[in-house]
Amino acid sequence: MKSPGALNKTLAAVLIVGVQMLVSPVPAATPSAALSGQILSAEANAPVSGVVVRMVDPGTGDLYTSAPTDDKGGFEIDSLPAATYALSVQQEQGVYVAGSHVVLAPGQHRSVQVAVYAKKEATGPETVQDPEYKTSAWSNPLVATLLALGIAVVVGYGMQEWFGTSETNKAPPTVSQMNP
Numbered sequence: 001m002k003s004p005g006a007l008n009k010t011l012a013a014v015l016i017v018g019v020q021m022l023v024s025p026v027p028a029a030t031p032s033a034a035l036s037g038q039i040l041s042a043e044a045n046a047p048v049s050g051v052v053v054r055m056v057d058p059g060t061g062d063l064y065t066s067a068p069t070d071d072k073g074g075f076e077i078d079s080l081p082a083a084t085y086a087l088s089v090q091q092e093q094g095v096y097v098a099g100s101h102v103v104l105a106p107g108q109h110r111s112v113q114v115a116v117y118a119k120k121e122a123t124g125p126e127t128v129q130d131p132e133y134k135t136s137a138w139s140n141p142l143v144a145t146l147l148a149l150g151i152a153v154v155v156g157y158g159m160q161e162w163f164g165t166s167e168t169n170k171a172p173p174t175v176s177q178m179n180p
Contacts, residue, residue, distance in 0.1 A: 031107035034078040039069050039089055042115040047073030048091070051116075055085040055102065082106040089116050 035055065039048045053066040053075045060083075066075040082105050087098040096116045104110060 030082065032078065033080045033082050033104035033106060034076065034109045035080065035085075035087075035102060035104065035112065036074070036076040036109070037112035037114065039073040039075065040113060040115045042117045045115075047071065048116060049073060050092075052090045053077065053114075054088045054090060055080070056088070057081075057083045057085055058101075059083065080104055082108070087112075087114070089114060091116065 035053075037053075039051055039053065040046065041048050048069060049071050050068045052068055055064045055077060056062070062081075064077050064080055064085075066077045069075045083103075085102045085104065087102050089096045089098075096114075098114060102110065102112065
């Protein structure tokens with residue numbers, strides 16, 4: 001059994017720690033932020049329903065997603081930590097990424113309006129070319145290679161015809177030709 005002095009010391013230590021815990025301030029939880037707003041069609045300035053708003057914290061990679069927007073294009077994402085977010089809107093036709101980031105401070109409730117463009121339907125390959133721009137055969141690598149090869153053959157044949165075949169241009173004799 002412990003001596004009464006050791007027991008008193010243990011009890012005193014427990015009381016001191018307990019009192020310190022009661023008196024010490026408890027750190028308050030950081031208030032969360034929220035983002036709400038409306039998604040509009042840029043062409044008609046009308047609400048867009050059924051799209052999802054996503055917020056990504058580029059620093060941590062954390063992703064926060066809203067429920068689909070209501071009939072008035074409204075959305076809300078709450079319980080967000082204070083941070084700088086990249087905002088995107090996912091439509092049926094694709095994803096629209098906002099050009100600037102959204103900064104939320106602790107406890108801040110921010111409201112935004114985002115206008116999105118409808119994606120144009122593809123009708124086939126379309127080439128837009130400056131009317132002043134002139135293309136040449138050299139712009140296509142395959143055609144340029146074939147042209148260069150053809151020119152080399154023609155020049156080589158022309159040089160052979162022009163200069164003719166002389167004794168100096170013939171192949172050196174083989175061993176069988178040297179020893180009859």
